[in-house]
Amino acid sequence: MKSQKMTLLSLIIVSYFLFLSTQPDLPRFWPPALITSGGQNAEVQMVAILAKRINLEHQLNKMATAQDLTNFKSILLVLGASLKGLGAAGLDTNKEMDRVKGLIEAAQQKNIPILCLHLGGEERRGAQSDEFIKAFLPAARMAIVVKAGNKDGLFSKICQEKGILLIEIEKITDALEPLKRAFNI
Amino acid sequence: MTKTRDSSRGLYWFAFFILMNILFSCQSAKLALSPPPADPHQPYEYFGQKAMVVAAHPLAVEAGLKILKAKGNAVDAAVATAAALNVAEPFASGIGGGGFMIIYLAEQKKITVINFREKAPARFHSRIFTEKGDEASIWRTIKGTAVGVPGALAGWDLALQRYGTKKLAEVLQPAIEIAEHGFSVSKTFSDINKEEYDKILTNAGEKTVYLKDGLPYEPGDFFQNPELAKTFRLIAQKGIKIFYQGEIASQIVKAVQEKDGLMTLEDLANYRATEVEPLKGQYRKREIYTIPPPGSGLHLLQLLNVASFWPLSQWGRTSARYLHHLTEAMRLVFADRETYLGDPDFFPVPSDKLLAFESARFKASLIKPDQVLKEYYFENFNQETNVGNTTHLCVLDEKGNAVALTQSINHFFGSGIVPEGTGFLLNNHMDDFASGDTGPNAPGPGRRPASSMAPLFLFEEGKLKLILGSPGGLRIFPTLAEIIINIIDFGLSLDEAIEAPRFFSYSQNGHIRPLYIEPRFSDEIINQLESFGHKIIQREPYDRYFGGAQGIMIEKRRGLILGGADSRRDGFGQGY
Numbered sequence: 001m002k003s004q005k006m007t008l009l010s011l012i013i014v015s016y017f018l019f020l021s022t023q024p025d026l027p028r029f030w031p032p033a034l035i036t037s038g039g040q041n042a043e044v045q046m047v048a049i050l051a052k053r054i055n056l057e058h059q060l061n062k063m064a065t066a067q068d069l070t071n072f073k074s075i076l077l078v079l080g081a082s083l084k085g086l087g088a089a090g091l092d093t094n095k096e097m098d099r100v101k102g103l104i105e106a107a108q109q110k111n112i113p114i115l116c117l118h119l120g121g122e123e124r125r126g127a128q129s130d131e132f133i134k135a136f137l138p139a140a141r142m143a144i145v146v147k148a149g150n151k152d153g154l155f156s157k158i159c160q161e162k163g164i165l166l167i168e169i170e171k172i173t174d175a176l177e178p179l180k181r182a183f184n185i
Numbered sequence: 186m187t188k189t190r191d192s193s194r195g196l197y198w199f200a201f202f203i204l205m206n207i208l209f210s211c212q213s214a215k216l217a218l219s220p221p222p223a224d225p226h227q228p229y230e231y232f233g234q235k236a237m238v239v240a241a242h243p244l245a246v247e248a249g250l251k252i253l254k255a256k257g258n259a260v261d262a263a264v265a266t267a268a269a270l271n272v273a274e275p276f277a278s279g280i281g282g283g284g285f286m287i288i289y290l291a292e293q294k295k296i297t298v299i300n301f302r303e304k305a306p307a308r309f310h311s312r313i314f315t316e317k318g319d320e321a322s323i324w325r326t327i328k329g330t331a332v333g334v335p336g337a338l339a340g341w342d343l344a345l346q347r348y349g350t351k352k353l354a355e356v357l358q359p360a361i362e363i364a365e366h367g368f369s370v371s372k373t374f375s376d377i378n379k380e381e382y383d384k385i386l387t388n389a390g391e392k393t394v395y396l397k398d399g400l401p402y403e404p405g406d407f408f409q410n411p412e413l414a415k416t417f418r419l420i421a422q423k424g425i426k427i428f429y430q431g432e433i434a435s436q437i438v439k440a441v442q443e444k445d446g447l448m449t450l451e452d453l454a455n456y457r458a459t460e461v462e463p464l465k466g467q468y469r470k471r472e473i474y475t476i477p478p479p480g481s482g483l484h485l486l487q488l489l490n491v492a493s494f495w496p497l498s499q500w501g502r503t504s505a506r507y508l509h510h511l512t513e514a515m516r517l518v519f520a521d522r523e524t525y526l527g528d529p530d531f532f533p534v535p536s537d538k539l540l541a542f543e544s545a546r547f548k549a550s551l552i553k554p555d556q557v558l559k560e561y562y563f564e565n566f567n568q569e570t571n572v573g574n575t576t577h578l579c580v581l582d583e584k585g586n587a588v589a590l591t592q593s594i595n596h597f598f599g600s601g602i603v604p605e606g607t608g609f610l611l612n613n614h615m616d617d618f619a620s621g622d623t624g625p626n627a628p629g630p631g632r633r634p635a636s637s638m639a640p641l642f643l644f645e646e647g648k649l650k651l652i653l654g655s656p657g658g659l660r661i662f663p664t665l666a667e668i669i670i671n672i673i674d675f676g677l678s679l680d681e682a683i684e685a686p687r688f689f690s691y692s693q694n695g696h697i698r699p700l701y702i703e704p705r706f707s708d709e710i711i712n713q714l715e716s717f718g719h720k721i722i723q724r725e726p727y728d729r730y731f732g733g734a735q736g737i738m739i740e741k742r743r744g745l746i747l748g749g750a751d752s753r754r755d756g757f758g759q760g761y
Contacts, residue, residue, distance in 0.1 A: 042379065045383055120379065172400055
């Protein structure tokens, strides 16, 4: 009876380590995280809710610039352009590109890692969104992307070329797990 | 011998008769039971022989049919369907909004209109938005000032009292059941929920029923609205007074005022839906009845009047010539709309003059065959004129009574404001007032803003042939004109006409605006249109920007009732 229990316990331990070994090694990110968008999309708010749900210390700043990077140790950059969002923020594509470019340059100087997310699926693709994706995804260490937004393989191609870890998820809430693991929560 | 031959011949004919009957029943059964195609954009007509309901959600259609089968008439079923849409398609319409319905009573041969458009609160004034400067768009759409006094419930109740056979409590029952039992969220619901996420989160908060644990609903998620079920149950028990003068009124005012709105309890208590005469027009010998101002039936008829000057069937549905001419006509009609359309209780609208033969001929003569106009002027009648997503449903009952009802909370998810504990969204229809502070559609106390809605009936040889309407903001009346032209000039079936590629343009302050199209026209046509001077903006192949039309066609000769439901939303129909 005792040996049976031992066997079962050993099996559980071995399975756990096997499970861990199948999980990709994630780049590390540290709190507090600055959450901002590349394109003033609505998904940036959703990422703030996800961060809240996993108790990740964070601050949402839709208009963050290089000057705001004082106390942050990571950036969660939510990609995708929204005409409505840009209009509400009083920005055009060029101004928004400049803002994010400045932020990323400052992050790179300070060695602050960037995690890109694209949660809007197919609806958040198109010429304008792709401009932001192509410009800023290469700066990321890791990307979490709703699969429907990567049907044409744009994210896969950039991530493969630049050696960025790409995690595809089915739906928005599936981002919780990889976020937890990336921040070691 | 002759007798035997006669009897066998009789037997032969009897067998033939039976066989034909079986074949005919099989054919009918096949028509009735064949499911909609897997590709929702493939034209498909719903089939019935006695009655039909068509609406933007299957559960709403089921609600209407339930009432029809319980001996309710078209008005009873229309209200049941409208209430069910509040639950099943809550982002497009509901008791926090308003609309119009046009009713046909077959026995009396009477056509009437119920106007339940929202009204501006009494404390509104003409500069309410202009004084906000650059922030005007926020105050027009997501602040409390965006919310008009809701009219839906008053309109439904008035229609039931005058022309229904059932009590409000009974027709609300299916909606209550849907809200309590819940349903699976469609891709349309999920996409719109994601698009409007920011507004919902800001105004309704993380814990609202319109978000799932603070995030948008995904397709397949389960949606229930117990708070709305409770609200409907309360209305069913106590009548609409609870909404306009009771505890729900207090919750509405509290929610609006918390967001800097001006609505008071008096505004709600003073709200009345009204019954008005329909507007009548003609297109190629068919009579069309639609809603008068502040709806846009007037402009639908204007557009068709201009189109009647052209041999469209010769030009062809996918010809650049047709697209160019109708687009230019839209821009000229929009110039009139911008100048004259407002609340007729405050400013007279020159409907007769705008619908005159001379007016249409003049517009048709202005349009150049291969070039856009430099400016789009409104017509000047020397009259003193000092002075804006939605849903549609159609019902036909066994007695031939019919209802076309368009209702809305304006933008998807309206203002995003949900009065606490009620489960319904408040409209942002005050955004339909003009951007300036003068003119017939300037904001003002108690005024109803101009609306794009235009539900209609089309009669052929004196008999009701088509019940039609659509959501889609400014695109509504051009969309309806295109569907009518598709049927009459191009000979398409109802659903072919609804699914056919759409196009839309307008003018603003006399200036040309782009031509928006669904990219299902050939490159050759697009190049030709660009050479005429149109700036083309291609949208999605089946884009809900152009509305979600629903229609019922009555084929008297074939003894059939056909339903057409738009695949740009979750349109559905069912008959029996």
